[in-house]
Amino acid sequence: MPEFFINGKAVQAADNQTVMQAATANGYFIPYFCWHPALSVPGNCRICMVEVASEGQVEGEGWLDIACNIPVTQGLRIFTDSAKVRARRQETLQFITLNHPVDCGICDKAGECKLQDYHYDYNGASSISIEAKVHATKHHDLSSRIVLDNERCILCTRCVRFTHEVSKSHALGVQDRGDHSLIREVGDGAFETDPYSDNVIDLCPVGALLSKPHLHQTRVWCLKPTPSVCPGCERGCGINIWHRKSEWQLRALDARRNARIDRVTPLDNPAVNGPWICNKGRDLAQIFERARATQAMLKGRPTDLAQALTAARALIGAARQPVALVSSWASNEELSAFKQALGGQMRCFVKPDSQAAPGELLQDDLLIRPDKNPNTAGALQRFDALPADARSAFPADTDLVLVWGEGFSFAQLPQQARVVYLNSYLQPENGHADVFLPISVQTERSGHYTNFLGVSSAFSACFQKPQGVADAQALFETLRATADQVLA
Ligand code: SF4
Ligand code: SF4
Ligand code: FES
Numbered sequence: 001m002p003e004f005f006i007n008g009k010a011v012q013a014a015d016n017q018t019v020m021q022a023a024t025a026n027g028y029f030i031p032y033f034c035w036h037p038a039l040s041v042p043g044n045c046r047i048c049m050v051e052v053a054s055e056g057q058v059e060g061e062g063w064l065d066i067a068c069n070i071p072v073t074q075g076l077r078i079f080t081d082s083a084k085v086r087a088r089r090q091e092t093l094q095f096i097t098l099n100h101p102v103d104c105g106i107c108d109k110a111g112e113c114k115l116q117d118y119h120y121d122y123n124g125a126s127s128i129s130i131e132a133k134v135h136a137t138k139h140h141d142l143s144s145r146i147v148l149d150n151e152r153c154i155l156c157t158r159c160v161r162f163t164h165e166v167s168k169s170h171a172l173g174v175q176d177r178g179d180h181s182l183i184r185e186v187g188d189g190a191f192e193t194d195p196y197s198d199n200v201i202d203l204c205p206v207g208a209l210l211s212k213p214h215l216h217q218t219r220v221w222c223l224k225p226t227p228s229v230c231p232g233c234e235r236g237c238g239i240n241i242w243h244r245k246s247e248w249q250l251r252a253l254d255a256r257r258n259a260r261i262d263r264v265t266p267l268d269n270p271a272v273n274g275p276w277i278c279n280k281g282r283d284l285a286q287i288f289e290r291a292r293a294t295q296a297m298l299k300g301r302p303t304d305l306a307q308a309l310t311a312a313r314a315l316i317g318a319a320r321q322p323v324a325l326v327s328s329w330a331s332n333e334e335l336s337a338f339k340q341a342l343g344g345q346m347r348c349f350v351k352p353d354s355q356a357a358p359g360e361l362l363q364d365d366l367l368i369r370p371d372k373n374p375n376t377a378g379a380l381q382r383f384d385a386l387p388a389d390a391r392s393a394f395p396a397d398t399d400l401v402l403v404w405g406e407g408f409s410f411a412q413l414p415q416q417a418r419v420v421y422l423n424s425y426l427q428p429e430n431g432h433a434d435v436f437l438p439i440s441v442q443t444e445r446s447g448h449y450t451n452f453l454g455v456s457s458a459f460s461a462c463f464q465k466p467q468g469v470a471d472a473q474a475l476f477e478t479l480r481a482t483a484d485q486v487l488a
Contacts (some may be wrong), residue, residue, distance in 0.1 A: 109207030327405030331447025
C-alpha cells in the first residue's frame, strides 16, 4: 500500500490505484469529465490536471499531469489547487467552451451539468476568443429514445466507451476530426436496439444527450429522488424514482404531474446492478401509471372498502378448502404479514404476476433476467411455487381462491370456488370476483424485495395512495382478526 501526499497531507493508496482513484477514495475532489470509475481511461478532457512534484520540490516547482492516468507511487507529491493547476483548469475550460453554445437557460441538464458547475468554480470569465463559433447539429435523433445536441458535446467519449465496454452494442462512435468531430450512431440500428442505451444520458457530463420523453418537461431542481427497486425483473436493480418536490407542487397547471414519475435513474448498488439499469427500468411510469382500480366491488357492484372486507372475511372464515395465489410483486413485509395472518389456513402458492412482453429481451450477460417479477425469491422463501399445471394446485373440493396481484387467468380457477381478488389496476377480472379489494402499488408503500441472488433491497414510498385503496398488509391483519373469530 503506497503512501503519497495530497496538498502536503499523507494519504494511503491501494496497490495499482491512480491518483484520481486514491484521491476520490480519501475524500479529495479533483474535477473530471471523461473519467468514470466503471469505464476505461481515455485522458482526453484534461480538466483533472494536478501538479506533480518529486521529493524536495515544493508547490509551484512541479509539472502538470492528468490525475486520472497517473499511477500512485510511494512518496509522490500531488497538489490539486496550486496556482499552476488553477491557471491550467481555466485555460482548459476556455478551450472546452470555445464552440459551446452556452444555452444553459434552455438545457435540461442545467442544475446537474459538470460543465456549468466547473465554469463557475474554476473559470467564471467570458470567452477570450474573438472567432465565430463553429456550429454543429443542434438536434440529432440518436434513437427513438435519445436526442443529441452536438454543439453541447465536449467529446469526452463516455457514451462511446459505454457502448463498447458495458452494453457491448458498439453502437456509437466519433465521426470526423477536430472541431468537426461528431458523435454518431452506427448505421445498423444497434443503438436503437441497445437495451441499456439510456445510461449514456446519465453518463454525459453535459446536456448533449437527453431523454426524448422527458425533453423540456421539468427542471431538475423541482424534483427529488426516492430510493427504490426496479420491479422489471428478478435482478431488482437499485433505482431512484424522481418526482416533484412538495415545494414545487403545481396548483393551477396539471396537478396530476405532482404524483407522476418524472424520470428513473440508477441507484448504484455494487451487489446488484453497479451504476447501470436497463431501459425497461427507465420506463416504470408505463407500469405504475396504468389506470388504477380504486373501487371495492362485490360481484362487480361497487361497495365501500369496509363492506367488501366484511364479505371477504365471511368467505375466508366459512371456507373449508381455501387456496391462495400469492403475488411475486409483494414485499417481504407483506408476504410475512400474509403468512402470519392467513398462511396457516390456506394452501398457498407463489404465482408469477408478470411475464416477458412480446419481443422483450428475456436474458443477457449484464443485468436482464428471465423472471420478470421482483420478489419471486422472497415469496419462495415463505411459500411453494405454483405448479406448471396451475389447475393441479386446486383440490377437487376447493371452495375459495384468494388471488393476490396480476397475471392469473380466472379461466383456470375451479368453477365452484368463490373468489377474493386483490389487485391495483383496472382489469375485467376485477368485476368477476365475489369480492374485489383495490390495493396500493410499490410507489405508494415501503418494503423490501429479495432478488435472485438473495440480496434484499429496500424501496420507499413516493406518493400517497389514491382514495379507496388499501395497503395489502393492513388488510391481512384485519382478515386475520375475523378469521380467528369465525374459527372460534
Ligand atoms: S455526447 Fe456527452 S457523453 Fe458523448 S462524447 Fe459528447 S459530452 Fe461525452
Ligand atoms: S435489469 Fe431488470 S431490474 Fe434491472 S432495470 Fe432492467 S428490468 Fe429493472
Ligand atoms: S478526467 Fe482526466 S483527462 Fe478527463
